[in-house]
Amino acid sequence: MSNRFLTPSRRQLLQTSLLGVGAMTGLSLAATVPADAQATGRKTDTVRLTWGYFGLTLIAKEREQFEKILAKDNIKVEWLGPFPNHAPTLQAVTGGSADYGFGGSTTPALAAIIAGSPLVFAQFALYEPRTTAIIARDDSGINKVEDLVGKSVAVNRSGLGEFLLIAALEKHKVDRSKVKFVYLNPPDAAPALAAGKVDAWSMWSPSVDIARIDYKAHDIFNEGRDLPFQIDYSSYVTSRKFATDNPAIVRAIAAAYEAEVQWVNTNIVEAETLVQKVAKYSDQVRDQFIERKRTYKLLPVTDKKFVAELQTAADWLTERKVLPEKITVADHLANI
DSSP, rough: OOOOOOOOOOOHHHHHHHHHHHHHOOOOOOOOOTTOOGGTTTTTTTEEEEEEHHHHHHHHHHHHHHHHHTTTTTTEEEEEESSSHHHHHHHHHHTSSOOOOOOOEHHHHHHHHTTOOOOEEEEEEEEEEEEOOOEEETTTTOOSGGGTTTEEHHHHHHHOOHHHHHHHHHHHHHOGGEEEEEEEOOOHHHHHHHHTTSSSEETTTTTTHHHHTTTTTTEEEEEEHOOOOOOOEEEEEEEHHHHHHHHHHHHHEEEEEEEEHHHHHHOOOHHHHHHHHOOOOOOHHHHHHHHTTTTEEEETOOOOOHHHHHHHHHHHHHHSSSSSSSSGGGGGBBBO
């Protein structure tokens, strides 16, 4: 199983200094500001976008229509990556070596903001079906959440894996103290599950989909099927300074992603085949995605109903100590 889908611990997000970010990414500093940019609501003609081996951003990069849409407004796109997961993209934006995260989880973004990163949400994304799941090998004897009592589960700290396990235990009235949370980086969690060093793994797509096949594993709790409410969402983040200096670019990027969503939702087979070509997973995994007919929906930061839902999710995470303290989501939205 390729480790390209398996991500480092989100604790790194809280530990990496701004100097370290620049060294880690090796990326250039911000572009020169054009003299006449103020009148257009922007101070640059270039936006630096991060990408990884999955999701809407990869599709946008590979189709090359995204750049053409922005070029109509004389905005140049620079793609930076690949990044293994959301946390390093947040580090890159915080450190000033990138302008946008690649559309990752809201939970580590909230954790980064709480830790002091000057980030704001520029746009939100929903996708269906939601396939984050707790899985166990077929020979483990674990077939339901109650079977996790006395067992170990690999999770990523303060991320989707940890909160899904907490939600599953709450729903099935299993005391958290009776289950061992094993905080592992996903590259370490995958072989640990394969070798039986952990009994189960809470993980997101596409790694969880690949693991089901490679390790002959099955779901014991699935976010879309078993969780009656959504706690975590996808989000595009930028720095507060970039959003303040370049509201016209933030709006243009939102429109370009909307065009991408419209294409993906009407060309599912082509979209999934395009991602597979770059990510290099099996036809069996690709065909699962095609069968599920995964679609996307984008929401602006001005959607008060959604922001209220995200606030409820953030409060839920804080109450369960996934997030270290309360955060007011409305204070961290791009003003565009």
